Amino acid sequence: MLKMLKKFSKNQIELSYVLAIGIVSISVLVHSSFKSGSLETPKVSKAVQPSVSAETGKVVSSGFDRIADSYNNSSNSDLEGTIRNFNPAEYAAMKYENKGSLGESGSDTVGEYLGRTYSSTNAGQPANSGTGGESVFSSTGLGIMGSDAADENPEQAEDAAAPGTDTASNPIPDTSGTDTASDPIPDTSGADTASDPLPDTSGGGGYGGIQSIPKAYYVVVVPSYERVLQDELLKSGDPCAVVFCAKNETESFQIIISNKGNTSLESIDLEMDNWHFAGTPGVGSPEMTLYCEHYVEITTLSYRSEGKKGWYPDALIPFVDPYTGHAITSAKYLARNQDVKPHNSQGYWIDVYVDKNVKAGIYTNEIKVLADRKIIQQIPVTVHVWDFELPKKPALKSYFGRIFGLGNYHGMKSTDAGYETIRNRYVAIVRDHRITVGYYIDPTVNGQTGAVNFSPSFVSELKAYVDEMKPTVVCLGIYGESSFNGSSYVYLSNNLVVRTRYLADWQDFLNNNKWVVNPIIFYDEPRTIQAYNQIIGYGTLIHKYAPNIKFLVTEQIEPRNAGFPSLVGSVDIWCPVWYLGNPVSIKSELQNGNEAWSYGTTAPSPKNPVWLIDYPLVEYRIPAWFSMSMGLEGLLYWQTLLWAKGGLDPWTTSEIYKSSSWIYNGEGYLIYPGAAAGIDGPVSSMRLKVLRDGMEDYDYLWLLNQKTPAGEGTKIATGVAKSFTEFSRDPDEYLQARENVAQQIISLK
Numbered sequence: 001m002l003k004m005l006k007k008f009s010k011n012q013i014e015l016s017y018v019l020a021i022g023i024v025s026i027s028v029l030v031h032s033s034f035k036s037g038s039l040e041t042p043k044v045s046k047a048v049q050p051s052v053s054a055e056t057g058k059v060v061s062s063g064f065d066r067i068a069d070s071y072n073n074s075s076n077s078d079l080e081g082t083i084r085n086f087n088p089a090e091y092a093a094m095k096y097e098n099k100g101s102l103g104e105s106g107s108d109t110v111g112e113y114l115g116r117t118y119s120s121t122n123a124g125q126p127a128n129s130g131t132g133g134e135s136v137f138s139s140t141g142l143g144i145m146g147s148d149a150a151d152e153n154p155e156q157a158e159d160a161a162a163p164g165t166d167t168a169s170n171p172i173p174d175t176s177g178t179d180t181a182s183d184p185i186p187d188t189s190g191a192d193t194a195s196d197p198l199p200d201t202s203g204g205g206g207y208g209g210i211q212s213i214p215k216a217y218y219v220v221v222v223p224s225y226e227r228v229l230q231d232e233l234l235k236s237g238d239p240c241a242v243v244f245c246a247k248n249e250t251e252s253f254q255i256i257i258s259n260k261g262n263t264s265l266e267s268i269d270l271e272m273d274n275w276h277f278a279g280t281p282g283v284g285s286p287e288m289t290l291y292c293e294h295y296v297e298i299t300t301l302s303y304r305s306e307g308k309k310g311w312y313p314d315a316l317i318p319f320v321d322p323y324t325g326h327a328i329t330s331a332k333y334l335a336r337n338q339d340v341k342p343h344n345s346q347g348y349w350i351d352v353y354v355d356k357n358v359k360a361g362i363y364t365n366e367i368k369v370l371a372d373r374k375i376i377q378q379i380p381v382t383v384h385v386w387d388f389e390l391p392k393k394p395a396l397k398s399y400f401g402r403i404f405g406l407g408n409y410h411g412m413k414s415t416d417a418g419y420e421t422i423r424n425r426y427v428a429i430v431r432d433h434r435i436t437v438g439y440y441i442d443p444t445v446n447g448q449t450g451a452v453n454f455s456p457s458f459v460s461e462l463k464a465y466v467d468e469m470k471p472t473v474v475c476l477g478i479y480g481e482s483s484f485n486g487s488s489y490v491y492l493s494n495n496l497v498v499r500t501r502y503l504a505d506w507q508d509f510l511n512n513n514k515w516v517v518n519p520i521i522f523y524d525e526p527r528t529i530q531a532y533n534q535i536i537g538y539g540t541l542i543h544k545y546a547p548n549i550k551f552l553v554t555e556q557i558e559p560r561n562a563g564f565p566s567l568v569g570s571v572d573i574w575c576p577v578w579y580l581g582n583p584v585s586i587k588s589e590l591q592n593g594n595e596a597w598s599y600g601t602t603a604p605s606p607k608n609p610v611w612l613i614d615y616p617l618v619e620y621r622i623p624a625w626f627s628m629s630m631g632l633e634g635l636l637y638w639q640t641l642l643w644a645k646g647g648l649d650p651w652t653t654s655e656i657y658k659s660s661s662w663i664y665n666g667e668g669y670l671i672y673p674g675a676a677a678g679i680d681g682p683v684s685s686m687r688l689k690v691l692r693d694g695m696e697d698y699d700y701l702w703l704l705n706q707k708t709p710a711g712e713g714t715k716i717a718t719g720v721a722k723s724f725t726e727f728s729r730d731p732d733e734y735l736q737a738r739e740n741v742a743q744q745i746i747s748l749k
Contacts (some may be wrong), residue, residue, distance in 0.1 A: 069706030110725035129173070193442040194406075196244045211456055216261025217340075219369055219377035224252040224690060225731045226618050230295045230311035230344050233258040240380040241367075243352050245286070246742070247360075247389040249696050250353045252689055255369065255379060257486070263372045265340040270348055273366040280358025286352050286383045288367075291316035292335035293347035296654050298614050303662040307614035312351040314613055314664075314685050315651065315672045316349050321679055322424065333651065347484035349686065360387035388703070388745050393433040395702035396696050397472040397518065397597070397634035398623060400670070403427055403439045407645030410680060418680075425681035427469050429671060430640055431686050434695035436471040437640055451503030454509050466515055473518040473634070476506065476549065479538065508547040520573065532564050539570030554599050554636065557585040575599050575636050578608035578623075578724045583630055590631050597634035598623060598724070602657075602664050607725045611637070613654050613666035617690045618731045624694035625721035625734065628701045628714055640688075642668030651676050697734065702742045707748045716741055 030596055093494060149663045166553045220237025228234060234256050241253045259265050275285035293313035301307055317335040323326050328334060342347045350367070363383055371375035403426045407413050410422050425441055430437045441462050466474065510516055521542065522533050535553055542551045552573035559566060575597040577583075600623060605611040609619040621637055642657055643650045649674050657667035670691070672683040701713035720737050721727035728734070 003525070017272070026573040027464075037588050062314045062487060082697055095717065105667060146245045146269075148183060155657065157280050182292045187449050198281075208705060214531075216259065216263075217265055218256075218258040218260070219379075220256055220258075221379060222254050222256055223731070224254060224349075224686075224693070225621075226254065227313060227686070228254075228256050229308075229345055230313070230343055230346075232345055233260050233343065235344065239351070240382070242382045242384070244384045244386065244739075244742070245354045246386045246696075246700070247350060247354050247358060247394065248356045249390050250351050250689075250692065251422070251692075252351050255348040255350065255367065256345055257340050257348075257369065259340040259342055262342050264342060267337040267370075267372045268340055268346065269336050269370045271368045271370065273368070275571050277359070278364070279359075279361040282357075282361075284355055284358045286354050286358060286365075286385070287379070288336070288365065289353070290319040290349040290367075291323075291349040291351070291684075292319070292338065293317075293571050293650065294333055294350055296613070296652065298654055298665050300655070300663045300665075302610075302612045302665045302667075303326075304606055304610075305603070305612065305665075312613050313347050313653070314654070314666065315677075316686060317677045318679070318683070322364060323681055328678040332676045334678070349689070350381075351689070352381075354383070354385050356389050356392075358385055360385045363403050386742055388742075390696060390703070393470055394472060394629060394699060396434075396695055396698040398434075398436045398636065398695075399473055399475055399520070399522075399634070400430065400435050400437045400637045400638040400738045402475075403641065405641075406673070409644070410675050422680055424468070426466075426641070427568070429682045429684060430688070431469050431471075433684070433692035435475060435640075435688075435691070436469075437474050438471070439465070441465060442477075444500060446486075448498070450489065450495075450498035450505070452502060452505040452509070454505075459513070463515065466517060471517065473520050475522065476519050477521045479521065479523045479534075499541055500545055503541055503549075507546040507548055508544075519549045520552050522548055522554065522573075522575070524554050526553065526555055527560065529561075529564050532559070532567060534569045535567055536565060539567075539572075540571075550595070552597070556580040557589055558582060573597055574636070575634070579603055579605040581724050581725045586630060586632075596630070596632050597636050598630075598632050599636045601638060602667055609727070611666070611687065612664055613687070616729065617686060618729060618734075619736060620687050620690040621694035621697065621731070622721055622727050622729070624698040625701075625717050625737075626723055626727055628698055628717040629722050630724075631714075637670075641673075641682075643673070649676075697738055700738060700745070704745055704748075705743065712744060713741060 034223050037116050077103065102360045115505065119259065151195040165586070211290050218234055218237070220234055221241045222228065222237050223232070233259070234252055237256065241255075243251045243253065255270070257265065257268060264295055270287055272290070277285065294313040294315035294317055295313050296315070297311050298307075298309055301309060305623070315333075317333055317334045318328070320326065327336065329336075338346070365383075367379040367381060368375050368381065386698060403423055406422055406426065407416075407419065410419075412419050412422075427437055427439060441458065443458045445451070462474075465471070503581065506519075510519060521538075523531075523538065526532055539551050541547055550572040551570070552565065552575055553571045554575045555567065555571075557568065557574055558575035568589070571594070573595045574586065576586075577599045579597060590596060600611050603612055603615070609622045612618060624741070626632075627635060648656050650669055655666040657664050665687075670685050670688040672685065674681045674683045701717050704713035704716070705711050714738050720733045
C-alpha cells in the first residue's frame, strides 16, 4: 500500500511521507490542507514533500506541533478513505513520533522507519536500513537518489569513525556465522533475496528490477517555484510529490535529475502509472502532463538582476503532442530519451489538472524515471482534491497583447489554410493559463465618414473568438503616439464627425450583440502633453457616443509632468505600471466608481515584482495578490511573443528585448514557437505556469469574498501583498495564505 505524509509548517522541515508499495491496492490515510513551496535556492520544499537529507538519509526534523489532540489515538482503519480536516503528514508523523513501535523521532533514517512499516504490513518483505546514504528504499526499488553518502563517499566518512566501530558501510565482520543485516551470509542458492539480489538482466524494470546504473546521480522533486540551473547539482529534495488542488485547477511540481558523475546518464525517460483513489471511485481522475525543461544561456544579466550567468530552464517541451496525442519522435528539441551530461542537472515539469467532475478526495499515482530503459527512480505522487471548484472564467481580468507573425516559424503565410488553426492554438494556450490575448479581428471603416462595416465574416470570427477563447475583455482598438510590437493602432480621425460616427456605430453593434464581453479601447503610455489632450478628447467622445466601451489608459493617475492636464474624468480604467502607481490615488478613483488594473514591464525598480527569466519565479505570482488587496480588477502585459516581431529565436537567446544600455532577459514573451519542438502550435514557459498559479490564487480569494460579507479574501491577501511595493517574496507565505483561504471556503460550503 502507498502511504504518504505531507509536511506543513513554514518554519519546520518535517518528515514528509510514509511509503510502501502494494501491488493490488493503494490505501491513503486522510485528506486535508494545501500545497506549499520554496523560493529559488534549492532547499527542502513544502510543495512536494520529504524531510530527508540526501547525504545521510536521516530525518532532518520532526516537530508536528499542530496535530489535533483528538486524533492522537486514531487507528489507521478509522481513517482510511476518509476526508478529515487535517493532513496525512500530521497523522502519520504522530504515529512516527508518539508510538514506540514506529521508532523515535530523529533517530532513525527514513529507510529504517519505512522498512519496519513496510515489513510489518507486508509479510515476508525485508525492512531496509537505508544507511550510508544509499537509496533509502532500494530494497523495494524506491530510492530517493542514487548517490553514495555523506560526502559522496560513505566509506571515507565511516572509516573516519573510531577504529573497530561497526558501521553500515564498513561493518565489523560477524564471526558467529549468524546472518545479520550488517553482515549477511552470502546467498549461494542462486535465489534472488533482499540481502543478495540477483542483477536484473531483463531490461524490463519493475519494483525488484531497479538498476544500480552508476550511482552518481540524484533524483529529487522540487516545487514549481524553484528554478534549478543546468550546472546546479541538487543533493537534497523530496522523494515524492504531494499536490493540493481545487477542481478546475492545475498545479505543478518538478523532477530534477542531477548527474554528479563523469559519464552521461543516457536516454532519460519518464512514465506514468494509473491513478488510484482512496474511497469509492467517482467520475474521472486527475490528469498529469509531462514536460522536459529546455535551457537557454544567459550571458548578460538583466537590469538589476542579482542572479548568475548560466543556463536557465524556461521553455517546456511536452512528451506528447497536445494536438495529435502522439509521442514526438522527430524535432530539433525533444523531451524524451535525452542524456544528462556529466555534472549537469535536467529538470522535468509535471502539470496536474483536476477537472470539475473529479470527485474530491485523495488520488495516488507514480512516475517512473528511466535511464537507458532501466528504472532508476520511482516518484510517488499524491493529489488531494479539495471539494470546491474554481470559476470557469478567471475572476481577474487581463490583456496580454495580440498574437501575430507566426508564419515564419511554422513555414506558412497568414493567408494559408492552416494558419488560422495554428494562430488559435497560440491564443488557446494562453487562455488555458487563465490569461486573455487577442488577435486581429477588425471591421472595415470608411475613412471619409467613419461608418463601420460589421460584415458577416467579421461577426462570425469575433463570435468564435469570444465563444472559444473565453476572453475576460475584448479589445476593440489600441491608440497611442506610436505603434508597438505587433499591436495595431487604429487612429481615430481628427474629424469630429468621423469620430462620432465611428463610435456611434460601435455602440449600436454592442447593443445588438450582448455576447461581446467587457469591450475596451485603450491608449498606451502617453508621454507628451499632446497625448494627454488627445486622451481627454477621446474620453469625452467615448463616454458620450459609446458608453458601453470602457476607455483604458496605461498611465498613473497623477499627471506625468508638471503642467500636464489631469486625466481624471476621461479615463474609465486606470492601468499604471507598478513603479508609478499610487495606492492612495487608486483608492480615490475606485471610490469614484472607476476601475483600476496594473501593468508589469521590464525592471525599473527592485521595489516591484520583476517578470524576467533571471529573477525568481515567485515574482510572477505576486501581482495577483496585491491586485486583490488594492481592489484592482485586471492585469496587463504588453506581449506574449515579442520574438515574432523581429524574427528572433527564443530557443537560443533570451535577449529578445533590450534597450541601448540594458538587457531584459525574457521580456515580452511567455510562450515559444513550437515548430522546433515538433509541434504545430506553441510551447509554454515555466514563467507562464507560475503566472497561472497567481491567477488561480486570485480565484480562491474571490470565491472567499463571495461567501463572506466582510471580504475575508481581501483581508488574507493584504497580509502577504498589500501594494505594488509592500509584499512578501517568500512563496511559503502565499501558500500558507492559500491554505487558509481553501479551508475557509470548504468550511462555508
